[in-house]
Amino acid sequence: MTTSLSITSATADPALLDLPWSVPLDEWPDEYIAALPKGISRHLVRFAHLSGHVIAIKETTDEMAKREYEMLRTLQRLDVPCVDPLAVITNRHDADGEPLRSALVTRHLKFSLPYRALFSQTLRPDTATRLVDALAVLLVRLHVIGFFWGDVSLSNTLFRRDAGAFAAYLVDAETGQLYDGLSNGQRENDLEIARVNIAGELMDLEAGGRADEELDPITVSNGIVAAYRSLWKELTGSESFSSSERWRIAERVDRLNDLGFDIEELAIKTTEGGTTVRIQPKVVDAGHHQRRLLRLTGLDAQENQARRLLNDLDSYSAKYGRKDVDEEMVAHQWLAGVFEPVIRAIPRDLKGKLEPAEVFHQLLEHRWFMSQDQSRDVPLAEALSSYIDEVLRHRRDEATVIGPPTEAITLPVPTQDAAASSDDTDPETDWRLTV
Secondary structure (H helix, E strand, C coil): CCCCCEEECCCCCHHHHHCCCCCCHHHCCHHHECCCCCCCCCCEEEEEEECCEEEEEEEECHHHHHHHHHHHHHHHHCCCCECEEEEEEECCECCCCCECCEEEEEECCCCEEEHHHCCCCCECHHHHHHHHHHHHHHHHHHHHCCEECCCCCCCCEEEEEECCEEEEEECCCCCCEECCCCCHHHHHHHHHHHHHHHHHHHHHHHHCCCECCCCCHHHHHHHHHHHHHHHHHHHHCCEEEEHHHCHHHHHHHHHHHHCCEEEEEEEEEECCCCCEEEEEEEEEEECHHHHHHHHHHCCCCCHHHHHHHHHHHHHHHHHHCCCCCCHHHHHHHHHHHHHHHHHHHCCHHHCCCCCHHHHHHHHHHHHHHHHHHHCCCCCHHHHHHHHHHHCHHHCCCCCCCCCCCCCCCCCCCCCCCCCCCCCCCCCCCCCCCCC
């Protein structure tokens, strides 16, 4: 029986044709499989090698694969942190002509890890809080553009290190819907789903002895509600003040910039008597520091990393810059004379440990602690040698974390409707990584 495989992809990669699509995913030969940390999923998901990259393949229905592929592409166009959709594979058949499930192919997010892989023997309360805070920021960004997730959880999120914090990326858009805007009820629904799912995930770790005894799942899960509402109010709330306090307009903008958001438009209204001013951000966008760093240096970093690098750039400018030299020129000098020499100095066998921007951030932290301990200004070169030998050399690679062979799920995973928790990952590969 002759069948015709169908591949839908925005960026065609001929190597997709070389993968064994006529074989059920759980039976793919080891030569194609990349072993990466995974957790629980309602679908079968495996990582595979493709053209020097790692891809994630999820077997699902024809309709769901196409819908999620298009949703991820839309979220990408809206500059939402999410996995990169690569292709949809349909019309699969085995050697006997029997139909196989369709597949969604996404590109593995380099230097990212599921939350279960971001801790060592036990999950500490401060690490759990940082993960929840990162998820709160992601949820706010999604709600700002009108996206209702419907299955918010730590499991449906990938995390990348971001200068002492974490940056969260959406993994599973299967239940998501995009609207012109969300009602308060829709936002509160997503928030309650997040709270319940996070509490359940942390309780699961607690039951398995993988959570610090001081970690309170309820307290941490309630934290996403507080973090979300605080950020949402800062981004969208209006405020009134006396017309003599117009400096508060700039103060509001600065606060939003400090949170990493830009304001595209401000609505400013005054009373007839001119005694009161009311302002409200109309459209906000994340990535203020990212865009400034990218504009000045061409470096593409996470938001907190960008903030830290810009602080070092500003310090360099204050020390070495001249008033008659523009900002772009000083940034070029900093890039060529400070940042790039540091990255080039990292031994080849250690370059997969962390992203360059994270390495530079950690180096600055290491230098600061050295200076405090030794009560002197430690030169950057001396701090770099110490950092490489004492810190970086002892970390595990995060560019692509390789571990035991990934196995397929052989038992069905029970799911709940909107409050279900999934991350398209596999419970049989148990990973622990020191934060």
